[in-house]
Amino acid sequence: MRRDDLPAPESGMLLTHFLTVADVPRSRDFYAGVLGGEVVLDENPCIVRLANSWLIMNPGGGPTPDKPDVTLHPPDDPRTATSFLNLRVADIERCYREWSALGAEFLTPPIDRKAEIRCYLRDPDGYLIEVGQSTGLLHGVLADPPAGGR
Template identity: 70%
Template sequence: MDKNKLPAPDEGFVVTQFLAVRDVARSREFYVDVLGGEVVVEEDPCIVRLANSWLIMNPGGGPTADKPGVTIVEHEVGDEVSSFLNLRVADVAASYETWKARGAEFLTPPIDRGAEIRCYMRDPDGYLIEVGQSTGLLDRG
């Protein structure tokens, strides 16, 4: 483990995303092999650097002293979501083709929505991931 790659700033803070996953190895493989992330910590918890951010993945678990009464549960796959990972890319068509070839399952191909071109995929646990490229949004000057 390279401690210099951990999400541990010398000052201020960094944003990381925690995902409760059913199978750490399967999720790690998706974020590394499909999306091109880099393993920082293999497990307990798994930490993957993904572009300029980090994903922390571990199974769910019950309350602890620092979160009394709170239980972390794995995502229930369905059509209702309350949050999702948003990946902003320079070229959505190229990202779509590359990630699809590596096994990503997209809901649709990229769709031009005026301000952006975007599409969505799901990770192995069913978490929704938006892949978007700003286009018309940049013209608002």
């Protein structure tokens, strides 16, 4: 393993995303096998380099000295989300076809939302993942306000 493979900047900062998962091998296989990430470390923690970022995955658990009142667990209600991964792609139709063939289950096919074409899928633990391709946004067309917004 090379230092460049790890999310360990020599200066400044970089962004990674931590996922609490129920089954590390299953999640690792999804992010590497379906979405095309590169496994950097198998476990403790699992690290997958995906595009220009890293996903860090570990099972849930109770409080630790550095987070004394926090318990980690995968999502428990697929109808609600407080955050999600947002993957920006150059060709959403290709991603939709290829990832579907590899077992990804999308909520809908890609839908044109004026500023972008997008669709959503879930990982094995139920984490929501948006896949989007900027279209109108590149020409100054903005998205409609969120549903229920002002």
